[in-house]
Amino acid sequence: MKCALCGFEFSESEAKRPCASCPLGAKCDLVCCPNCGYQAPREPRWLSRWRHRHNAYDGTLAALRPGIETEIIAVRPRDKRTLHKLTALGLLPGVRVRLLRRFPCYLIELGHTQIALDRELASAIVVRTHTLTPSPSPLRGRGEKE
Amino acid sequence: MANCHGPGQTTTQETATSTIVLVGAPNVGKSLLFHRLTGTYVTVSNYPGTTVEITQGRLDLFPGSTLALLDTPGLRSLLPITEEEQITKDILVRDNVAVIVHVADAKDLERSLALTLQLMELGPPVVLVLNMIDEAQKAGLEIDRRALEEKLKIPVVLTSALENRGIAELREAIAQALQNAENPRRTRDFSLDEIVEAHRRTRAIASAVLRRTQARTLSLSERVSQLTVHPVMGGLLLVLVLWGLYEFVGVFGAQIAVGFLENTLFGEYINPWVTQLVQRLLPWAFLQDLLIGEYGVITLGLRYAIAIILPIVTTFFFAFALIEDSGYLPRLAMLIDRLFKVIGLSGRAVIPIVLGFGCDTMATLVTRTLETRREKLIATFLLALAIPCSAQLGVILGLLAGHSLAVGIWAGVIALNFLVIGYLTAKLLPGERSLFYIEIPPLRWPLLSNLLVKTYTRVHWYLKEILPFFLVASVAIWLGQITGIFGILVNALAVIVQTIGLPREAAVAFLFGFFRRDYGAAGLYDLHNAGALSGVSLVVAAVTLTLFVPCVAQFMITAKERGWKAAIAMAAFIFPYAFFVGWVVNLVLTTLGVRL
Numbered sequence: 245m246k247c248a249l250c251g252f253e254f255s256e257s258e259a260k261r262p263c264a265s266c267p268l269g270a271k272c273d274l275v276c277c278p279n280c281g282y283q284a285p286r287e288p289r290w291l292s293r294w295r296h297r298h299n300a301y302d303g304t305l306a307a308l309r310p311g312i313e314t315e316i317i318a319v320r321p322r323d324k325r326t327l328h329k330l331t332a333l334g335l336l337p338g339v340r341v342r343l344l345r346r347f348p349c350y351l352i353e354l355g356h357t358q359i360a361l362d363r364e365l366a367s368a369i370v371v372r373t374h375t376l377t378p379s380p381s382p383l384r385g386r387g388e389k390e
Numbered sequence: 391m392a393n394c395h396g397p398g399q400t401t402t403q404e405t406a407t408s409t410i411v412l413v414g415a416p417n418v419g420k421s422l423l424f425h426r427l428t429g430t431y432v433t434v435s436n437y438p439g440t441t442v443e444i445t446q447g448r449l450d451l452f453p454g455s456t457l458a459l460l461d462t463p464g465l466r467s468l469l470p471i472t473e474e475e476q477i478t479k480d481i482l483v484r485d486n487v488a489v490i491v492h493v494a495d496a497k498d499l500e501r502s503l504a505l506t507l508q509l510m511e512l513g514p515p516v517v518l519v520l521n522m523i524d525e526a527q528k529a530g531l532e533i534d535r536r537a538l539e540e541k542l543k544i545p546v547v548l549t550s551a552l553e554n555r556g557i558a559e560l561r562e563a564i565a566q567a568l569q570n571a572e573n574p575r576r577t578r579d580f581s582l583d584e585i586v587e588a589h590r591r592t593r594a595i596a597s598a599v600l601r602r603t604q605a606r607t608l609s610l611s612e613r614v615s616q617l618t619v620h621p622v623m624g625g626l627l628l629v630l631v632l633w634g635l636y637e638f639v640g641v642f643g644a645q646i647a648v649g650f651l652e653n654t655l656f657g658e659y660i661n662p663w664v665t666q667l668v669q670r671l672l673p674w675a676f677l678q679d680l681l682i683g684e685y686g687v688i689t690l691g692l693r694y695a696i697a698i699i700l701p702i703v704t705t706f707f708f709a710f711a712l713i714e715d716s717g718y719l720p721r722l723a724m725l726i727d728r729l730f731k732v733i734g735l736s737g738r739a740v741i742p743i744v745l746g747f748g749c750d751t752m753a754t755l756v757t758r759t760l761e762t763r764r765e766k767l768i769a770t771f772l773l774a775l776a777i778p779c780s781a782q783l784g785v786i787l788g789l790l791a792g793h794s795l796a797v798g799i800w801a802g803v804i805a806l807n808f809l810v811i812g813y814l815t816a817k818l819l820p821g822e823r824s825l826f827y828i829e830i831p832p833l834r835w836p837l838l839s840n841l842l843v844k845t846y847t848r849v850h851w852y853l854k855e856i857l858p859f860f861l862v863a864s865v866a867i868w869l870g871q872i873t874g875i876f877g878i879l880v881n882a883l884a885v886i887v888q889t890i891g892l893p894r895e896a897a898v899a900f901l902f903g904f905f906r907r908d909y910g911a912a913g914l915y916d917l918h919n920a921g922a923l924s925g926v927s928l929v930v931a932a933v934t935l936t937l938f939v940p941c942v943a944q945f946m947i948t949a950k951e952r953g954w955k956a957a958i959a960m961a962a963f964i965f966p967y968a969f970f971v972g973w974v975v976n977l978v979l980t981t982l983g984v985r986l
């Protein structure tokens with residue numbers, strides 16, 4: 245979570261440490277910022293999930309902003325079936341795609357075709373962005389240079 | 391499995407039934423091309439996966455040739471994922487395959503060639519067809535056909551099945567390919583690495599033969615396409631589409647056309663004429679009853695089938711063909727995916743669900759295109775429970791016509807049941823969540839001739855399937871009445887029917903519901919005309935009948951597709967549940983003092 249006072253980001257286990265000496269101990273519902281000591285109620289689950297979804301950039305298609313054209317550098321699906329699916333759709337390292345929209349579904353364009361994907365498939369596709377250097381471990385062999 | 395066919399099988403059989411197989415990704419116009427080549431019609435559509443069954447036709451290339459042409463379900467790579475892709479792959483490795491015709495979207499060369507490269511390794515000669523060349527040219531793409539032929543070393547034909555261009559060249563190319571020597575058959579399965587490698591080679595080839603003559607501009611259809619997938623505009627458009635569907639099927643089909651056929655055609659001409667004729671020819675009362683009695687084969691069976699079911703089904707199938715051919719269905723799937731994830735389905739399931747509003751039996755067959763067994767089960771179950779078919783829908787809407795509040799309550803209760811039961815089923819059923827991906831084809835103007843032929847094929851299929859059933863049901867009811875079994879069943883049902891606040895006579899409608907859903911609803915219609923139902927009990931009856939057990943045909947198909955255990959379990963749940971919901975609705979409406 246994020247400290248409301250100083251903006252420091254920390255995890256809950258870190259925040260619990262200074263409370264060890266406090267008599268309220270585990271029963272206390274407040275968490276303490278390890279940076280400035282400010283006490284605040286625990287962040288609700290939905291908020292942290294939302295924050296994770298919108299802030300944590302993990303280099304996948306799912307986190308890309310619409311309108312950006314980029315190149316797929318790796319595919320990391322949850323299982324073999326998913327990998328087959330992505331392969332069959334032509335979503336492979338080296339292919340250039342453009343994200344058209346994120347809601348209600350991820351809509352991407354490659355060449356002259358448009359493909360809709362759900363979040364799970366979109367987050368299995370790692371893409372190159374200008375701010376990030378390409379990951380050195382694409383799925384197969386090379387991340388092709390243009 | 392299919393790989394165990396050795397090359398040494400009987401050659402006589404091989405030459406006798408030499409087949410040419412059309413393969414390609416979904417939605418590249420295979421079916422229309424098939425139609426152009428053979429002259430036999432098959433379903434042509436924009437929706438990936440509608441060509442579930444394999445269609446076979448005869449291809450007359452030269453006098454005396456006996457060649458079969460097979461149209462196959464969409465295939466993207468020789469590493470099959472779905473059942474349909476597996477079927478296609480099995481066909482491709484059969485011994486009697488003489489030529490493989492790979493149909494690809496000319497606009498999508500970069501991705502399609504990968505499959506060509508894989509097909510070329512199978513053994514039989516391959517012909518590459520770049521279809522929809524008209525669309526590619528409009529998009530400013532130029533393909534160097536000769537360069538591509540040289541690179542691949544196979545014949546390449548540019549066609550536009552829609553505009554009937556390049557078909558003669560394709561015939562010639564197939565005839566030429568038949569003379570070519572076959573490469574040795576491949577028996578090994580493809581590995582993922584090989585597929586990825588094929589895609590890599592594809593990109594190199596495509597960049598060498600493709601030329602972009604103009605910068606990419608957004609065409610009008612692309613602009614409209616953007617609107618259809620916009621969360622807000624798309625939603626509004628969906629409402630508009632549904633409203634249009636209701637006006638066409640619910641008002642025009644179910645009220646105007648049904649009214650004309652039933653009251654004018656049957657009421658004034660056929661029924662009196664047949665009645666007179668039968669009374670003159672057959673003096674025996676019980677035989678008269680069979681033909682023209684209250685539940686007679688002609689007065690009930692034929693009248694229901696022709697006057698009530700036919701117009702509704704025809705208008706629905708026409709509207710569905712329109713939605714299908716314009717390419718709207720995949721967009722709908724995309725819009726609704728998030729909502730459907732809640733009930734354990736993916737956006738893909740809109741196809742069977744929407745089709746269910748036409749005919750649940752047909753829709754149950756189409757659940758085959760869904761990916762996981764879990765998704766298939768949920769979709770089948772929801773079709774059996776909460777999706778009224780067009781015939782039933784038409785009759786129910788006709789029944790509730792004029793009471794907008796009644797229609798609202800009915801639709802609300804059914805929608806709530808769909809979502810709640812879907813959600814609970816998804817929670818209960820084990821299995822992984824299904825992933826959703828779908829290609830969004832360009833929006834196209836449907837061809838009127840295609841729509842008509844498609845509607846005709848489906849209505850033809852439908853009538854062939856149901857007409858005998860209506861007649862058999864009439865005979866069964868007649869037998870039931872004569873022997874008294876019918877009376878006992880009606881009495882048993884009447885007890886249940888009365889507890890949910892309906893008149894005794896409604897039991898007859900429910901008994902009909904066993905035979906066909908719409909049959910039951912139509913029975914209700916007669917009851918309503920006789921003035922036996924009040925506003926509230928009309929809604930209760932409509933809700934109960936909608937949820938009530940699927941018709942026999944749907945039940946049989948459910949058993950065939952999902953197994954007897956699943957089918958019986960579904961029926962066992964739905965039967966008491968429908969009455970329970972009816973009881974609750976009745977209780978709530980009467981307690982609140984709602985007057986309809």
